[in-house]
Amino acid sequence: MKKETLWQEAIEPLITEDIPKHLEVDTLIIGGGIAGISTLYELKKKNETIVLIDQDQIGMGSTARTTGKLCYMQELCYHKLEKIFNFDTARLYLEASIDAIKQVKHHILTNQISCDYEEVDAYVFTNDETEIPEFEKEEAFYEKVNLSYQREEQIPLDTPVKYALKTSNQAVFHPLKYLSALAKLSLEQGKKIYQNVRAQTITKIGEHYQVTTDKGTILAKRVIVCTHYPFFIHPGFIPFRTHIENSFITTTNTNENYHFQAITSNKPTDSFRFHYDDKNYFLYAGESSKNSNHFDYEKRLEELQQKLYLDFKVTPDYIWYTHDVMSNDSLPLIGPINHKNPNLMIATGFNKWGMTNGVLAGMILSDLIEGKENKYAKLVSPSRKINMEKIKNFFIDGYTSTKSIIKAKFIKDQPFYQDNVKITYEDGIRIGIYKDEQGNLHKVKNVCPHMKCNLIFNYIDNTWDCPCHGSKFDIDGNVLKGPSVYSIKLKKNKKE
Ligand SMILES: Cc1cc2nc3c(=O)[nH]c(=O)nc-3n(C[C@H](O)[C@H](O)[C@H](O)COP(=O)(O)OP(=O)(O)OC[C@H]3O[C@@H](n4cnc5c(N)ncnc54)[C@H](O)[C@@H]3O)c2cc1C
Known part of the structure; x- marks a missing residue:
């Protein structure tokens, strides 16, 4: 894989x-x-x-x-925005998202950019009866803004559906x-x-x-x-003002020839699309979680693979882990x-x-x-x-951040750590040690330079990850992804 x-x-x-x-x-x-x-x-x-x-x-x-969807039908966001702000704000965000898709199309056509752009219908659906009132509120918003949509009993895949909404003029591309x-x-x-x-x-x-x-x-x-x-x-x-949510994305070669994108409304969401270049691919994003909630990425990945097999009968060729920044409104x-x-x-x-x-x-x-x-x-x-x-x-984002800091701070060895990962203290500094397959020890500081959260070992990527704000470091302490701009190398606390 x-x-x-x-x-x-x-x-x-x-x-x-x-x-x-x-x-x-x-x-x-x-x-x-x-x-x-x-x-x-x-x-x-x-x-x-x-x-x-x-x-x-x-x-x-x-x-x-990313999954590479260009989409204005962003789960059931509009009636929620209407509740948080008001109707005009929700309508304006819909217009902004539609305009952004048009802008991409404009640049592609003007500059003849070859990026596997394809216009497709988008579905948001659920198999959970309790979600139906939320769909009805979203539908009421579509009616008010005169957005063309259809209520569907099914989506084009053989997946159980209790309620689905379909809109058109959206797209997928190779980002x-x-x-x-x-x-x-x-x-x-x-x-x-x-x-x-x-x-x-x-x-x-x-x-x-x-x-x-x-x-x-x-x-x-x-x-x-x-x-x-x-x-x-x-x-x-x-x-x-934000928190981090992470997920896995998988792709699988397929002989199917579908042309749509879809997302579920319930959490954790399932999001999928198809991609065509010289081969056909099914892309699926799932197992989304707040960064502070589940540190055992391997277990989550296993669950995701099981779900993929059960729901779609596929075994992925590519799997990658990613996260995004969620605003508090x-x-x-x-x-x-x-x-x-x-x-x-x-x-x-x-x-x-x-x-x-x-x-x-x-x-x-x-x-x-x-x-x-x-x-x-x-x-x-x-x-x-x-x-x-x-x-x-x-307050929730503050609590989430604090929970991540505390969870990572006080739990020294996570229950899923194997013999090759140890947390220890040297001269009062919290140290993370990773033993590679050749038996070499890789020692780094176990503290993120950004906001001092302790780091968790990620067995999928073989990296030290910050559960609070998403920074990522390799086993030798080099920073791979921010917000941290400094390494966690041990050399006398020297900045890179
Ligand atoms: C599971 C999942 C699926 C998603 N699918 C979709 C989708 O289908 N459609 C959609 O619309 N969105 C999707 N997203 C969201 C989307 O992928 C991100 O919102 C988007 O890619 C963020 O783009 P960006 O330019 O802000 O960040 P990035 O693409 O991360 O770009 C930031 C750049 O800044 C550089 N950088 C960072 N720090 C520094 C520094 N200190 N100095 C210099 N350079 C620096 C980095 O190297 C990087 O190149 C998805 C997100 C997730 C988690």
Whole structure:
């Protein structure tokens, strides 16, 4: 079974120059996933230096680990948004998601991008009677906005269904083929991309921001942070406004020839689609969980495989693990981080719908930078008004974070740790030790540099993972994924 993602296999690395040690730019975008690359491509400002940096190859973050659905029918979100905010807010988010899909189609047609784009119907369904009232509320919302939909008794697969809603004009695509094409077009427009450059700090100096990286410094008039999870805590306090949810995605070769996408409404959700390039694939995402809930990834993976076999009679060829940032009021956080920092912008909290919300981020952020009105900017602004749901979830997210910290802190050896993983203390420092197949010991600090959570060993990826905010480190302590920007190597607490 392969653990790399299906998407990564099709992509040639983008060749870019090395970054100079000191750089002065007008706009710096940090992070080359769907949000960062969409923003880079959308920026049309002439006579300005626009630079994007990524700590890795572009596109190798969460965008390489998605199911790749372009979807406005995002589970049963609209009646929930109507309850949290009001009808107009829910309607506007629907419009924004539809516009994001149209934008992708527009770029594909204008630039003849070959990215296996296919328009398909989308289903949201349940096999649980108790969910039906929720479906009826969602249907009532569709009626009010005049959205064309159908109520169905079945979905095209042989899966038990109690209630299903179907809408059209949605799509699936190969996210990395699309992203690579936009990156190449951006380079042709004269914008710069530097890869393998990790941003570590951002400091406001007068009207500018100084960004230190592991390769030097960058002085920028404006900084757009598209790192999936912002790597700094203040300003913005994102850890208190979001939580992390993780899942597994599997793909299986299939002889079937279906053309639709589907998701269940009940938790944990089952989400699936089909993909066609030279072969046919069935993609399935399942076993989603809050990061703090289940640390034994191997057990979850086993359960997922059993479920896949029982429900769909398939054994996967590829399996990968991924997570996304969930906002506490179900809308993404896109725009200036606060009123005091109009030129420090973020794009995060995509609630597992980053293919549309990342594209939306590109549309909004580029308009804000170019001084244009954008009708969705207020809707997703990180400074949007507080409401009861936000207050309630502020405490829930705070509790989830604290629970992760406590669970990881006080449980030294997790019950599922095998003989090859040990937690110990040396000179008062909590240490994680992994013994490889050759018997070599790999010792690292067992504390995440981001917010000091203790790390859990992930037997699927052979990594140390932060249960609080999703940072990931290899067995030798190198940081693979943020928000941490520092390693957990033992060398006298030295930063990388
Ligand atoms: C199970 C699952 C299924 C999903 N399926 C879908 C789907 O079908 N449709 C959909 O719309 N959404 C889906 N999503 C959500 C979607 O995958 C994400 O929301 C989206 O990929 C996030 O994109 P991004 O650009 O914000 O982050 P990323 O793609 O992670 O990009 C961030 C980039 O920033 C770089 N970076 C990070 N830190 C630094 C730093 N300090 N310095 C420099 N660079 C840095 C990283 O290397 C990375 O390239 C799914 C999520 C999950 C969990």
